[in-house]
Amino acid sequence: MRKIAKSALDSLFAAMSESKKVYLPVDGEGGARYQLWTEGTVLSEAVNTVRSAKDFFFPQTENLVEFKMEGKKLDVIDVRRETEDFVIFGVRACDVRSFDILDRVFLGAPVDTYYKNRREHGVIVSLACNKPAETCFCQTFGIDASAPAGDIVCHMTDDTLFLDAKTEKGEKLLATLEGVTEPCADSAADEQKALIRSRLDKLPLKGLTADKFGGDKTKEFFNDPAWASLSESCLGCGTCTFVCPTCQCYDIKDFKTADGVRRFRCWDSCMYSEFTKMSAGQPRLTQKERFRQRFMHKLVYYPANNEGIFGCVGCGRCLAKCPIQMNIVKVMKKLGEGGDKND
Amino acid sequence: MIDMKEPLMPVVGEVVDIRLDTPDIKTFRVVTPDGKKAFEHRPGQCAMLSIPGVGEAMFSITSSPTNTEYMEFSIKKCGCVTEWLHSMEVGQQITIRGPYGNPFPVDDVFAGKNLLFIAGGVGLAPLRSVINYCRHYRDRYGKIDIVYGSRSKDDLLDYKEIIDEWANDANVHVHLTIDREQEGWDGHVGFVPNYVKELGFDTDKIAVLCGPPVMIKFTLAGLYELGFEKTQIYTTLELRMKCGIGKCGRCNVGSKYVCKDGPVFRFDQLDELPDEY
Numbered sequence: 001m002r003k004i005a006k007s008a009l010d011s012l013f014a015a016m017s018e019s020k021k022v023y024l025p026v027d028g029e030g031g032a033r034y035q036l037w038t039e040g041t042v043l044s045e046a047v048n049t050v051r052s053a054k055d056f057f058f059p060q061t062e063n064l065v066e067f068k069m070e071g072k073k074l075d076v077i078d079v080r081r082e083t084e085d086f087v088i089f090g091v092r093a094c095d096v097r098s099f100d101i102l103d104r105v106f107l108g109a110p111v112d113t114y115y116k117n118r119r120e121h122g123v124i125v126s127l128a129c130n131k132p133a134e135t136c137f138c139q140t141f142g143i144d145a146s147a148p149a150g151d152i153v154c155h156m157t158d159d160t161l162f163l164d165a166k167t168e169k170g171e172k173l174l175a176t177l178e179g180v181t182e183p184c185a186d187s188a189a190d191e192q193k194a195l196i197r198s199r200l201d202k203l204p205l206k207g208l209t210a211d212k213f214g215g216d217k218t219k220e221f222f223n224d225p226a227w228a229s230l231s232e233s234c235l236g237c238g239t240c241t242f243v244c245p246t247c248q249c250y251d252i253k254d255f256k257t258a259d260g261v262r263r264f265r266c267w268d269s270c271m272y273s274e275f276t277k278m279s280a281g282q283p284r285l286t287q288k289e290r291f292r293q294r295f296m297h298k299l300v301y302y303p304a305n306n307e308g309i310f311g312c313v314g315c316g317r318c319l320a321k322c323p324i325q326m327n328i329v330k331v332m333k334k335l336g337e338g339g340d341k342n343d
Numbered sequence: 344m345i346d347m348k349e350p351l352m353p354v355v356g357e358v359v360d361i362r363l364d365t366p367d368i369k370t371f372r373v374v375t376p377d378g379k380k381a382f383e384h385r386p387g388q389c390a391m392l393s394i395p396g397v398g399e400a401m402f403s404i405t406s407s408p409t410n411t412e413y414m415e416f417s418i419k420k421c422g423c424v425t426e427w428l429h430s431m432e433v434g435q436q437i438t439i440r441g442p443y444g445n446p447f448p449v450d451d452v453f454a455g456k457n458l459l460f461i462a463g464g465v466g467l468a469p470l471r472s473v474i475n476y477c478r479h480y481r482d483r484y485g486k487i488d489i490v491y492g493s494r495s496k497d498d499l500l501d502y503k504e505i506i507d508e509w510a511n512d513a514n515v516h517v518h519l520t521i522d523r524e525q526e527g528w529d530g531h532v533g534f535v536p537n538y539v540k541e542l543g544f545d546t547d548k549i550a551v552l553c554g555p556p557v558m559i560k561f562t563l564a565g566l567y568e569l570g571f572e573k574t575q576i577y578t579t580l581e582l583r584m585k586c587g588i589g590k591c592g593r594c595n596v597g598s599k600y601v602c603k604d605g606p607v608f609r610f611d612q613l614d615e616l617p618d619e620y
Binding site: 064065067069072073074075076078105106108110111112113114215218222248249250251252254256260261263265268270275276277278279280281283284289293296297300301304305 | 347348349350351352353354355393395396397398399421422425432434435436437438556581582583585586588589590591592593595596597598615616617619620
């Protein structure tokens, strides 16, 4: 383990930036967002970014291929360029877990080569949550915000940042930072970890469990009467999907350029009616079915395909952002209650 | 499972033949610009065809894998992409990627068995691939029955091939039907589900169904009446798809992705899925 004074963080980021681009949460209008570090950029102390970190590996829009057309002739042009190495600094435990959830989708056979390319070039430096929010429920999914995963795991005290390399990628990066950091005992961050754990214990959603859900629960929950009232006010705006670190549905669209066609993919949402609409019909007729799909996927279908791992990390973004205050916590509490009381 | 290096990257395909099969179905023959098959497939698998700028859509490959020269797609005009495809002329280049999905288990489960194929309308397109595969390896399978129906005589897909080739094969029995009486038609008249019951098949076979949802529903009920078990009946599903590799989320039904885990399903497997297809 190594450490650096909090007051010297600029020199840490400068040293990282020598070999790689460094992105970190920065405060701005409406909250914290990941930004490229340049001299003077200040690390946000917000518990999390407004948008998740999935953009780095699964960008909101991404070009897939281009076409040139002349008469009846057509050319397919691979427009991908080599991705540069980059560091994402300050990723919270929930978002780090989301990468594992996305990996199981995109890196499962057949591999999504666009995602893989970005994933291989990214180094994840996580940061334990000093002040978890009341919307946080990562513990429900076995995530410990005092001990995130990541290539390098960091803990911050009032005056010091501790860095602990956990992977080969992390060790390589940490080795390049020897000039600005100094060694310390492996137990140096223990006090901070204990402090965070005591705060996690006091969170209002601490007791929430997902035990009743899982891969074999389709029949149990699919026809639950509660879906009707839960989805009743859903606007189908898709905000929950876009801020969600694990939502990975996408669309593929074509865009006519001056001299050809560019095919790109962009985030999509199962909350939209267009999502499943075919010329032959619409398998999810109302918002109830679309709403149900999103939660069934996270709580039942995803675990069915991924050894019981849930497709939610408890980051709480949907709790904070839904315009009608509906969210996965309410869904988890209400399902399986056997009634349809709207309380 | 599909093993593809670049599953989202299409190649160029050239349309070298267009056949007007019915008033709203055309069959397109596709090869690469140097005249080869774009890729190998198994019966029941699908491919993504696109016209850049218009869109991309998934179609079943109607030609048999035993055809070494080209691939064929029978496509009904019913949306943006299919309308554009129908307006194409020979020589048009399009893009093609695939193959996607799981095929029919022609080499294990089907081997040595009697087979009953039941199709309605353009539902014959995916079955033609299996039928011609089984005809090619004729000695590997038992008796083959084919029940095929459509609205009218003019709506029967691959009519010439059915009459000239399939019907003349040893131990292949073709049963055609159209919905209503029509001049020049002396064959059976009536809907597919009723015809299947009238024909009263033995249950010593595997049944493969493909057609409009209402046909599937009533044919299935008819087969159960005849004593067929869900484990003996296969079908192919169709849902909206974008990626073809089980990632974009569109064709997700329960824990399955139709593009990757389907499109071929057995009815007992469908029972495990929520009713959302």
